[in-house]
Each structure stands twice: as C-alpha cells, then as structure tokens.
Amino acid sequence: MAVRAIRGATQLDSDDRDHLLASVDELIREVFEQNDVANEDLISMILTATPDLHSEFPALAARQLGIGDVPLLCAQELDIASAMPRVIRVMVHLETAKPRNEIRHVYLRGAAALRRDLAQ
Numbered sequence: 001m002a003v004r005a006i007r008g009a010t011q012l013d014s015d016d017r018d019h020l021l022a023s024v025d026e027l028i029r030e031v032f033e034q035n036d037v038a039n040e041d042l043i044s045m046i047l048t049a050t051p052d053l054h055s056e057f058p059a060l061a062a063r064q065l066g067i068g069d070v071p072l073l074c075a076q077e078l079d080i081a082s083a084m085p086r087v088i089r090v091m092v093h094l095e096t097a098k099p100r101n102e103i104r105h106v107y108l109r110g111a112a113a114l115r116r117d118l119a120q
Contacts, residue, residue, distance in 0.1 A: 001095045003043065006031055006103055011110035012086040017055040024061035024088055027108055031092055034104040043093040044071040050087045051079045058088050087111055 010027045012019055024047070031037065045067070047058040059072040077083065089111075096103075107115055 001097055002099075004094060004096050004098065004100065004103055006035055006037075006092040006094070006105060007090070007115075008092070008106040008108075009087055009089040009111035009114055010108040011084060012053065012088065015053050015055045015086065020053065020056050020058065020088070021061045021064065023108075024058045024090075025065060027088065027090060027106065028062055028065060028067075028092075030108065031090065031106045034106055035096070035098070037092070037094055037096075039067060039070070041094040041096060042067065042070045043095065044073070045093070046073045046075065046091045048075045048077045048089045050077045050083060050085060052085050053088070058090075084110065084114060087114070 008027050008031045010023050012023050045062060047062070049058055057074050059074045062072055077087070077089065105115065
C-alpha cells in the first residue's frame with residue numbers, strides 16, 4: 001500500500017450554505033467514486049475555500065457523509081486578485097494500491113478551468 005493524494009475542486013454559483021454543502025458533497029463523492037475510495041482508506045483531508053466564501057465550513061459536508069474519524073482541516077486560499085472566485089478545493093490523503101498514474105483528480109463546474117490537464 002502506498003500513500004497518495006487526490007486533488008479536486010469545484011466552483012460555487014453563490015456563497016449560500018446549502019449550495020456550498022451540496023457542492024462539497026458532490027465533489028467528495030466524485031473523488032471517491034472515480035478513485036474507488038472507501039472511508040477506511042482515508043488518512044486525512046484538507047479543504048480550502050477562497051476568501052469570498054463565508055457561509056459554512058466545507059469540512060461539514062465531509063462529516064455529513066460519515067467521515068467522522070478522519071482528520072479534516074479547513075483553510076483559506078490566498079487572496080490573489082486574478083484568482084477564480086467561489087472555489088472549494090480538496091486534497092484527500094489515502095492509502096491505496098493504485099499507482100500514481102491511475103489516480104484521477106476531479107475538477108467540477110468552472111473549476112475545471114483551473115487544471116485542464118487534470119480535469120475529467
């Protein structure tokens with residue numbers, strides 16, 4: 001088993017609590033589905049939000065998915081003038097037998113423009 005990291009991001013339409021939670025839920029589910037991740041594979045998750053998002057902690061969506069015994073950390077992205085607005089990013093650390101080249105990073109909605117080379 002190797003320790004790997006999976007990246008993902010999504011862009012929100014607005015800073016609305018329900019929309020944020022639903023969008024993060026969708027992002028985490030998609031990361032897990034595309035990479036065959038089970039909760040017991042998880043080591044930790046880091047979730048970041050751009051400075052224009054205030055309505056809720058993104059980690060709450062992970063907790064609502066039943067990810068309760070895994071360290072989660074929320075942080076704020078750098079406030080760069082040209083940065084894409086309303087973006088939630090995630091980095092999932094896990095144990096997996098998959099080689100690095102089989103890891104699928106997930107970029108949803110407008111966030112696909114952040115990494116066109118990685119977006120599915």
